[in-house]
Amino acid sequence: MLELAILGLLKERAMHGYELRKQLGQRLGFFWRVSFGSIYPTLKKLERQGLVEKFLAEETTPRRKQVYRITESGEAEFLELISEGASTAWEEDKFPLRLAFFRYLRPESRIRLLERRRAYLEEKLDEGRRSMRRARRQTDPYTLSLMRHGMDVTASDIAWIDELIAAERAALETPQGKLDSARPEGTPSELASDQPPQTMPTK
Amino acid sequence: MLELAILGLLKERAMHGYELRKQLGQRLGFFWRVSFGSIYPTLKKLERQGLVEKFLAEETTPRRKQVYRITESGEAEFLELISEGASTAWEEDKFPLRLAFFRYLRPESRIRLLERRRAYLEEKLDEGRRSMRRARRQTDPYTLSLMRHGMDVTASDIAWIDELIAAERAALETPQGKLDSARPEGTPSELASDQPPQTMPTK
DNA sequence: TTCGTCATGTAATGGGTTACATGATTAC
DNA sequence: GTAATCATGTAACCCATTACATGACGAA
Numbered sequence: 001m002l003e004l005a006i007l008g009l010l011k012e013r014a015m016h017g018y019e020l021r022k023q024l025g026q027r028l029g030f031f032w033r034v035s036f037g038s039i040y041p042t043l044k045k046l047e048r049q050g051l052v053e054k055f056l057a058e059e060t061t062p063r064r065k066q067v068y069r070i071t072e073s074g075e076a077e078f079l080e081l082i083s084e085g086a087s088t089a090w091e092e093d094k095f096p097l098r099l100a101f102f103r104y105l106r107p108e109s110r111i112r113l114l115e116r117r118r119a120y121l122e123e124k125l126d127e128g129r130r131s132m133r134r135a136r137r138q139t140d141p142y143t144l145s146l147m148r149h150g151m152d153v154t155a156s157d158i159a160w161i162d163e164l165i166a167a168e169r170a171a172l173e174t175p176q177g178k179l180d181s182a183r184p185e186g187t188p189s190e191l192a193s194d195q196p197p198q199t200m201p202t203k
Numbered sequence: 204m205l206e207l208a209i210l211g212l213l214k215e216r217a218m219h220g221y222e223l224r225k226q227l228g229q230r231l232g233f234f235w236r237v238s239f240g241s242i243y244p245t246l247k248k249l250e251r252q253g254l255v256e257k258f259l260a261e262e263t264t265p266r267r268k269q270v271y272r273i274t275e276s277g278e279a280e281f282l283e284l285i286s287e288g289a290s291t292a293w294e295e296d297k298f299p300l301r302l303a304f305f306r307y308l309r310p311e312s313r314i315r316l317l318e319r320r321r322a323y324l325e326e327k328l329d330e331g332r333r334s335m336r337r338a339r340r341q342t343d344p345y346t347l348s349l350m351r352h353g354m355d356v357t358a359s360d361i362a363w364i365d366e367l368i369a370a371e372r373a374a375l376e377t378p379q380g381k382l383d384s385a386r387p388e389g390t391p392s393e394l395a396s397d398q399p400p401q402t403m404p405t406k
Numbered sequence: 407t408t409c410g411t412c413a414t415g416t417a418a419t420g421g422g423t424t425a426c427a428t429g430a431t432t433a434c
Numbered sequence: 435g436t437a438a439t440c441a442t443g444t445a446a447c448c449c450a451t452t453a454c455a456t457g458a459c460g461a462a
Contacts, residue, residue, distance in 0.1 A: 027338070028346075150299075240450080244416085
């Protein structure tokens with residue numbers, strides 16, 4: 001998880017550990033918070049694996065900063081992690097991280113991931129419905145309320161995913177979308193740079 | 204976390220490990236799934252600490268089941284865990300577990316916990332708003348959509364908590380509610396047994 | 407008799423956290 | 435000069451997971 005996040009950030013530009021954490025806090029802090037105690041060991045691990053490397057910009061680095069940049073095998077690993085990863089990784093917390101780096105994927109891959117996520121949520125919702133029917137009477141009202149709210153949230157997650165899928169499909173129809181699909185995976189989409197496209201759900 | 208769950212289930216009745224996991228799956232499976240690899244070691248740890256003890260009902264136990272029941276210090280620990288716990292435990296995943304055992308708390312304690320949770324969510328939402336204002340322009344549309352949706356979900360969490368608080372306050376006004384407040388903490392409320400009270404939000 | 411499920415357990419591993427230690431640089 | 439924040443790192447721990455091993459029992 002942290003590995004994906006670090007590789008994703010380093011794709012943008014070289015950074016040192018402290019800055020990585022700051023960026024992570026700013027972008028994903030709403031969902032996830034990492035501590036320094038994780039960031040430095042992970043960075044070293046990635047370096048041992050050859051996925052990142054030290055990159056000391058002599059003029060930009062007045063202090064003893066350890067600036068890292070992503071390597072080519074790091075780029076490959078990033079794509080592997082975001083699109084496949086551990087097969088069990090479709091649950092909850094890991095998805096936001098993937099989405100945060102969606103701009104590096106081709107629309108087709110995005111749609112594939114979104115639909116996989118959707119299927120997971122739908123299954124979860126179904127399981128909830130089943131256990132509601134089963135438990136209704138002998139369950140206390142707090143647990144029931146909890147389950148109902150959980151299901152509401154999941155339903156709204158699904159609706160949101162549907163909007164994202166629709167936006168991707170719409171983008172595929174436009175000339176830009178077709179160009180976008182032609183670009184190699186791993187390079188950012190123009191759609192995803194500065195101005196959000198009109199088709200992206202604002203809610 | 205698992206400790207609270209096990210103690211909470213054992214408050215209801217004595218159970219063995221396998222059954223504990225089944226119950227957990229049925230009641231909280233929507234939010235949380237535990238594996239056997241966690242349950243048995245935790246059970247042994249709780250036994251070492253004297254919070255649970257073996258209870259072999261000679262007739263009801265044909266096999267080599269290890270049936271455990273909660274002890275008095277286990278009951279005390281349960282109350283400690285659910286109402287205070289690690290001070291940092293107000294985040295996300297731990298709250299549903301607390302709520303699942305709310306029937307063992309007095310209305311005043313419930314309200315206290317709900318308001319603490321509410322404050323946490325409100326703060327989180329505020330942080331989200333701040334980072335939205337800060338980041339708007341230089342953030343890609345996927346991350347923005349993620350943040351918006353996350354904030355929507357948090358807002359709906361708050362609304363739900365508000366309903367629960369209102370229901371508790373309403374219950375405090377009724378004669379039953381006053382009786383309820385008089386009972387010692389740790390015994391189940393009649394409100395919370397079989398029939399949900401009219402005041403519990405159904406949504 | 408074989409399959410599913412009940413039932414208990416351990417070892418290795420994962421993926422982080424907290425707490426601590428250290429020190430440089432910047433802003434007031 | 436002193437406080438904040440920038441910057442890196444390590445050791446100990448936490449709370450779970452996966453994978454594996456073992457075996458009893460009931461139903462087809």
